[in-house]
Amino acid sequence: MSDFQFSDDERALQQVAAEVAREVYAPLADDLEERHEPLPEQEVARLADLGFLGICIPEEFGGAGAPLTDALIVVEELAKVCRPAAFQVFEANVGPARVLEFFGTPEQQQAFLPLVPTGAMTMAIGISEPDAGSAATDMRTSARIEGDEVVIRGTKRWISNGGHATHYLVYCRFDDVPGAKGIGAVVVPADAPGLTYGARERLMGWKGIPSADLYLDDVRVPLDNLAVPAGGFRDLFGVFSIERLGNSTMSLALGQAALDKATAYVQERKAFGRTIVEFQSVQQTLADMKLQVDAARLLIRRAAVNAGTGLPDTLEVSLAKCFANEMGKKVTDWGMQLFGGNGYTVEYGMERLHRDAHGWAIAGGTPAIQRTRIASELVGRGFSQRPESAVRA
CATH class of the missing domain: 1.20.140.10 (Butyryl-CoA Dehydrogenase, subunit A, domain 3)
Structure with missing residues (x-):
């Protein structure tokens, strides 16, 4: 069969996603747009029950271990009518949690990945900064290791799901090492002391997808939360x-x-x-x-x-x-x-x-x-x- 044709299983998945999109999420889209609100928790739970949040997560962590194509099929069908719903599937299957799958420690994988398919954890990514957008390696958010903790200080901008996610994968520069060589990433819980959020951004679109700055004022997290050390850009x-x-x-x-x-x-x-x-x-x-x-x-x-x-x-x-x-x-x-x-x-x-x-x-x-x-x-x-x-x- 050609790679350009859907298999029977893919077509069946597409039909299910299209039906859910049409019957459940299309009626919500206008309200979320008008109120600038993200998808309600009960609807995130529905996506979890459907198995949409764990499509690409490996089976040993409660997911389906399916190829990326499956997740993209669901994302497309939902996004045609309701981007806030599609974004939940997006974050779970193509977002920063996948960094832990590929490069995280076994302990990190066991601690975090099983939470993704259930909707108990949503992880947003923190890369951009006020003076580091396309030039990501200009980032200034700093990190240093003190004993068994990582201490992070800086500002992250344009964080989709900022102020709403349960965790953040924060890209930061370790020990002032310049360029890509100094950049790694740390998992930061949303309730970490020293982490605060800016006002929600007023965007021309994406009304149901929150966006806000992150302010990290000597945020301390366990060294075990170091997902990718310096040099892993x-x-x-x-x-x-x-x-x-x-x-x-x-x-x-x-x-x-x-x-x-x-x-x-x-x-x-x-x-x-x-x-x-x-x-x-x-x-x-x-x-x-x-x-x-x-x-x-x-x-x-x-x-x-x-x-x-x-x-x-x-x-x-x-x-x-x-x-x-x-x-x-x-x-x-x-x-x-x-x-x-x-x-x-x-x-x-x-x-x-x-x-x-x-x-x-x-x-x-x-x-x-x-x-x-x-x-x-x-x-x-x-x-x-x-x-x-x-x-x-």
Whole structure:
């Protein structure tokens, strides 16, 4: 069977996820959007009962041990109608908890991973800082080891699920060692003394996905919470490639939802005495939307299938994320144009798809950063974006 075709099991999973999305989470989406609230705890519990939070978690820790493709199928179906619901499956299956699966100690795996499939633990990632976004290795959040504790000090910005997650995987710099060599990651509980949160960010989209700064004022956690020691930056971003495929799938879902809405709308809306799908310009736009969505899907599918239950190829991921992020913005914009004035109203839901699409194109490494990565892989060498004086220093 071709890797591009769903297996019978995958199609059955897709049908279940689509039904749950349609019957349970679609009716919640408008309310969560209006109130800027994350998914209620009882609905997170429902996702856990369905097995959606443990799709990729190994069986010995209570998950299904399924390949990444399965999680992405569920994420897409939920994200078409309710991003806050999809985000819960996203965090559990492609988020920072997977770092512990691949590089954590046996003790960390036993302590944390069984909590993920049940929904008892949600782990958010803390990478970006006020002066370190795309240039992640500029991060200043510091960590030092004192006896049997790690002491962390700094600020993390744009933390999705910030102030709402139960744990954070905080990237930090150990002992002031410069560059990537000094960066590792520590698991920080949400109630750790010295950890406080900024006001919830007011974003143009993502209304049901909280985002807030983290302030770490000499936060002390057990040394056992050191997930990846200094020098493990490459390992951390190897696992982050999984999250980038989840991000790509969120963009894919938005594009597919826009295409579905537009396809139905243009066959109902009339102008000049006929349905607007009969106009060639509308046909051309629909065709372009379909081309973009399918191309994104194939790039994501290739990277996910090739990854299996392991880590994906970083080049394949960058290609998928770059294209899917830009596709999401373009296709949702074209959808708004096909809806005309109705597309600019909240009632029809197209403008929400467009607003959310812009967020996924920023999160997890912008298309510009992905293009640099793609070029680097093509020519077999890295490219520093820093001034020569900074590189020499």
